[in-house]
Amino acid sequence: MTTTNPSPQGAAVKIPVSTLPTVDANIFPKGGLDILSREEVARLRDASGGMHDLLRRCALAVLTSGSASDDPRAAQELYPDFDIEVHQQDRGVRIDLRNAPAMAFVDGHIIRGVAELLFAVVRDLAFTAIELGPEYAGELETSADITDAVFRLLRNARVLQPGDPNLVVCWGGHSIGRDEYMYTKQVGYELGLRGLDICTGCGPGAMKGPMKGATIAHAKQRRSRTRYIGVTEPGIIAAESPNPIVNHLVIMPDIEKRLEAFVRIGHGIIVFPGGVGTAEEILYLLGILLHPDNADLPFPLILTGPTIAAPYFEQIDRFIRLTLGDAAAERYEIVIGDPVAVAKKMGAGIRRVREYRIEQKDSFFFNWAIQIPEDYQQPFVPSHEAMAALQLRPGRAVHDLAADLRRAFSGIVAGNVKEDGMRRIEEFGPFEIHGEPAMMQALDALLRAFVEQRRMKIAGEYRPCYRVVT
16 A cells, blocks of 8 residues: 655756656555564665665666666666665564656556566565675585576575476567567467466566567467566666566576576576677577587577567677587577477477476476586676686687677677666767677677667667777
8 A cells, every 4th residue: 555745846847956857655465475583674774774765776677667778777767766765564564765756656556566576676676684694604615506496596585486388588688679579478478378488687678568469469379377577686777677567576686697597497488689788698598509418408499570670680690600609500400580490499498498397306396417617606797807808719618708798799788778777878988899809800790780780778879888909
């Protein structure tokens, strides 16, 4: 429930930032949020330790759910006076919002779906602060420790549900054309007709389209228990607010745990057209699948888009074959302009996953069997020094090279849409990426294509945050 006090609304044609419609509200969770301890509430209220600012930024992102901007500072500039506080009460918690965006409310009450996302923010940040804080760093030293932490985060978020495998992870760009977006909807529709649920990065574009298509299909099939899972992390959510269809939001502490979450809970992955973030995801997964320990592991991976996107996937395929070899290309299939074929192939692939899990006595809801090397799990901080030190050259173990290529794209993502990365670029200039000349030429050509196809940014002129040294 909410109690509200609407603030005055300006009537001028050009509304100053300070007079955008806002609402004050006290919100009481109705389930979906465990009772917080006094220590957890104190952490969330501690402005000096940085948790309050993080809570404020993530909360503002979900309160502006559906925003088309990919600038992490845009919402903060539009609502500079927004604030949030979490209060401990005898029977649970109370969330106080001050100067919150009025778009999150209808007739004085917060939209239920937005409230659920807000509770998810509080839940995940509290869990991370208490269970995975700096004082617990010694407990995350091994690969098994990190995987266990990912498991506990997902379990706490209640997304690990028993049942037959049916969760399809959909990757793709937030900045895509209309034809590409409509295609993602068509694929989502075909997946939904076959009883498959959707997991994405929770944002707009290729993350929203499959969920929207699946929603219609699930309604036609009269499926009432459906999952539209959005997995994000603090550096991304402010730039890519959750789309309105997400009904399970999970905020992982960093990009590495976010990527591991996708691989552990998904039963197959579909990749739509995208930019550097999508390339990062592809390289992460291929690096894992190319590891000798995962050679026999079934994991359906389909790259797909409309006919207009065929050149995009040709570029991606060429780059992968040049850098990682033809063996990498054997781990995925490219399907152009055929949503029905994509859904049928994914359904068949997930049935093979089910059979394999039964044989290996592995769970359906969390893929324990897949081996993820520890260097894939350790957080990469994209400083100028770290980006320049990446070993982008042939002759290395293919999964090691894939890991560094992934880090290169991760750094560009940070420079494009993450506040810390953008601040580094403003202060020190573009990242420099070094490597073997032929590989650098291929990388430069791929990135230039992303820029020309306007896959780097939703709106405005794109200024590269990187320089490829060829």
